[in-house]
Amino acid sequence: MATEIILPRVDMDMATGRVGAWHVSDGETVEKGQPLFEIETDKAAMEIEAPASGTLRITDPRTGVEMPVGGLLAWILAPGEALPEAVAQEAARSPSETQAATTGTAAAQGPSEAPKAPAEPVAVQNAAPALAGASTAIADNNDTPRATPFARRLAEQAGIDLNEIAGSGPRGRIQARDVQEAAPAKAPETRGPALHTPTPLSGAAQRAWLRRGNGTPSLLVHGFGADLSSWRPLLAAAGEAGPVLAVDLPGHGRSPLESEPGLEALADAVEAAALAEGLDTVHLAGHSLGGAVATLLAARGRIGIRSLLLIAPAGLGPAMNPDFVAGFLRAEGVASLEPWLRLLFARPAALPASLAAATLRQRRENPAMVESQRRLAAALLPDGTQAVDIRPLLASLSMPVKLIQGLEDHILPWRQVLGLPGTLALHLFADTGHMPQSEQPQAVARLWAELRRAGTDLH
Incomplete structure (x- = not known):
């Protein structure tokens, strides 16, 4: 039909x-x-x-x-x-x-007559x-250059003609990084952190500005098997959130895994990406594995962290669902991948219809991705066990911290969030799985806004 x-x-x-x-x-x-x-x-x-x-x-x-x-x-x-x-x-x-x-x-019909519905397809x-x-x-x-929405906004803000840029994306589509590379000579005189000209740094994770604006930027770190686009549902609900930079962890999205896999190496890549964008102070947020990475960044103190948002973070206990990682990495088609992706959500119907196809398309475009993620899993989740422990790191933090957890998380047991420092604000969501930012975007956006305000008020 x-x-x-x-x-x-x-x-x-x-x-x-x-x-x-x-x-x-x-x-x-x-x-x-x-x-x-x-x-x-x-x-x-x-x-x-x-x-x-x-x-x-x-x-x-x-x-x-x-x-x-x-x-x-x-x-x-x-x-x-x-x-x-x-x-x-x-x-x-x-x-x-x-x-x-x-x-x-x-x-001619007048206000009382409703238009007729179109006929059924024949x-x-x-x-x-x-x-x-x-x-x-x-x-x-077709005279209009093919470009992503974010690339168009960047070009408009920097005064760049898209016709002068060669796109690096599929079918010559202009990506945000294409505009950023063309920006130095044409950037406006008055610009905030979001218009900083990127500085190439060895090992820096690939990144994209998902939002422009004024104020302290937010730095977002996604979870295992995802990429920076996983934050878009939250940003759609967040309204005015100021400048937002999201990264692709090594072995994910557009970031290759160039070093030995480990939590320190992942944190190094995210830190290098922030420094390459000229960021020395941020509001930091991380989901799942990205939550462990974000916690390590906050504990290091090399970048000023105004606030820390953790969503279903890894590293709070050894238990996990080992079948998810194995099945996710093994799947080669929509029919075999979708059952594993459904485990991310409390309700299977919450799975976006295009997520499996998009994941597989990304794997086809980057054949090394699955092997890179297998290496990361072997190092960080050996034998289906969480080998990282962020509890001591959380106890050392002084900035405002919120932790958001779904009570129907099928990937990481929700009870692992118990027994954390009392200075940390814990928010438990019923009827929510491992993806609160997608399953409860409005509520998570509100809590995130509160946290950013708290972090700003302290400085």
């Missing part, structure tokens, strides 16, 4: 939004989880992925135009399907004609010619 693609609501206050760019042309075949387009609002910009596999038929190809939430943008058709005839004819009209016709029809042999206008509009829009 045909799948509608609409302009989604990406935050609670959103009423309208804009399509920043389409990544797929009309008539192309797409896979579930593949990025389709970028949506831009006053608060955020993000990619929207395909909810199903099939052939993409774009009915509204416009970009940069304010549209209401729920507006129809495209359909994904299964093999042998075609657009409903009425929809195909509508798609062949220009956006201005469509808007005028809609306005005129609404006026076989239409000549649907492709009917969408010629949409295909042409996409082709005309």
